[in-house]
Amino acid sequence: MPRIYEPPRKYACTDKAHKTTWDVVVRYGNYSAFNGYRFTPSDYSLVRCNTCGVHWRTRGAYVAELPDAPRGDA
Ligand SMILES: [Zn+2]
Numbered sequence: 001m002p003r004i005y006e007p008p009r010k011y012a013c014t015d016k017a018h019k020t021t022w023d024v025v026v027r028y029g030n031y032s033a034f035n036g037y038r039f040t041p042s043d044y045s046l047v048r049c050n051t052c053g054v055h056w057r058t059r060g061a062y063v064a065e066l067p068d069a070p071r072g073d074a
Contacts, residue, residue: 012056013049021050023069030057 013022026046031037043059048069 011054012047012058013052013054015049015051018049018051022047022066023050024048024063024066025055025069027063027068 029041
């Protein structure tokens with residue numbers, strides 16, 4: 001199970017030059033404190049920019065094109 005971490009921020013990386021370093025920390029769901037950190041399916045995924053270090057949640061179609069983050073790396 002991934003270790004999360006800091007709350008997702010309300011803003012996303014918008015630098016297209018960083019996009020090649022984006023990956024998906026939690027795909028189509030979340031681990032919320034509200035449910036004891038169990039996985040909850042969702043339309044939203046948690047995406048990370050490995051250049052800025054920001055995390056954000058999105059249901060953008062581009063998530064399907066991003067790689068998954070290495071297991072345990074988050
Ligand atoms: Zn970035």
